[in-house]
Amino acid sequence: MAKTQGAKLTISPATICVVANPKSGRNSKDRAAIEQAMAAFGPQATLRRWHKGDDLDAFVQKAVDDGFTTIVAAGGDGTVMGVAHALVGSQAQLGVLPLGTFNYFARGLGLPQEPEAAARAILAGHPRRISVGSVNGQLFLNNASVGIYPSILLAREAVYDRWGRSRALAHWSVLRTILKFQRPKRMVLTADGTRIEMKTPLVFVARSAYQLERFGLQGAQAISDDQFAIFVARGGTRLHLLKTAVRLALRSVSVGDDVDVIYARQLDIETSRSRPLVAFDGEKRRMRGPLSFRIQSAALSIIVPDEADKVAA
Structure with missing residues (x-):
């Protein structure tokens, strides 16, 4: 009560x-x-x-x-x-x-x-x-991402439509998508003016300190300082992604081994697609690139x- x-x-x-x-x-x-x-x-x-x-x-x-x-x-x-x-x-x-x-x-x-x-x-x-x-003007409260996670949401939506909503089915969608993973994507990130070229299966842009703490990830202070905590997945194989997913569930993701972390107030992402699929707070939409992530103060x-x-x- x-x-x-x-x-x-x-x-x-x-x-x-x-x-x-x-x-x-x-x-x-x-x-x-x-x-x-x-x-x-x-x-x-x-x-x-x-x-x-x-x-x-x-x-x-x-x-x-x-x-x-x-x-x-x-x-x-x-x-x-x-x-x-x-x-x-x-x-x-x-x-x-x-x-x-x-x-x-x-x-x-x-x-x-x-x-x-x-x-x-x-x-x-x-x-x-x-x-x-925000990403391309679209607000998000928890996170936005490019790469494999939007594909996970597609799989999760299909499972939910057939079997209903549950956390177990959400986790099954992660496994199912990883097993179908092909190769990392080439992306160019410009974070607060610094340009970084890479190949990665996922760029995850966080704005929820609670969500980071829930999964044992660093970056809560950056959120309090009105920055993004940007996680870039390392490795490009299904095995590496599976290991990272397991470590995430166990709150033991290792910075430098599983992911790299960047803190920034502004982030631009260029991908090989003109309209990449973007996930934001559980929703998804194709957006015109380059993707522009910004902090909207107060x-x-x-x-x-x-x-x-x-x-x-």
Whole structure:
């Protein structure tokens, strides 16, 4: 149970619009979770579901234009990222109701994962402006990448569509993709003006200190300093990738052996493809190269839980 039942609420329920993704109405678990959260928010809060094919930016902007000042993203990291993208530069605040498989952003904030507790933590939370990463103008909160990881997401999506969502299936998608891996890609990275040519199966650009700590990776201080932590996978064989994946699961990735690490505020990536596939917070899209990664300083206002409501991730 959340600790905010007797606490003074700092966010008025009447200012809250909960934005739910299209699947939440069909998934009984997510539907029940949203009902519990809405009960905690109270009758003055509003629920709106966007539909597949809708312009999410326009959908969120309509809620802001209608006078809502706290937009709560109900879903996984992809939904949260999409709503956050629409709120960049706005005075409206982003709240998070975590309904996804991993919920890295919500866990990094210390938000409870139970819907009623998360809703009460939002009501008693406080606004804070944060810096975010972007690639070709597309915001991301946790990470973006080029190389084998976008292919893993393609495989994971196919598995989810057939068998449903689970962490075990997500890990199976990693193994399946690695076993099909052919060869590393030639890339040119320019990090804060320094140009580096390489062949690598993956460039992973991180903006989540929680995610780095979760996998035993360095770079949390760089995130706090409004930089990217950029991980470049070494080696080019399936065996090397399998070893790295296992070490990642065991929190024992070795810098210099498995990966190289670069810290930068600006990163440009050139690949052999004019429109490489890019992954960002669990979503994916082909983008025109060269890819431009930038830090957008203090660009997003979010609701963070009160210290009394934070939970261990």
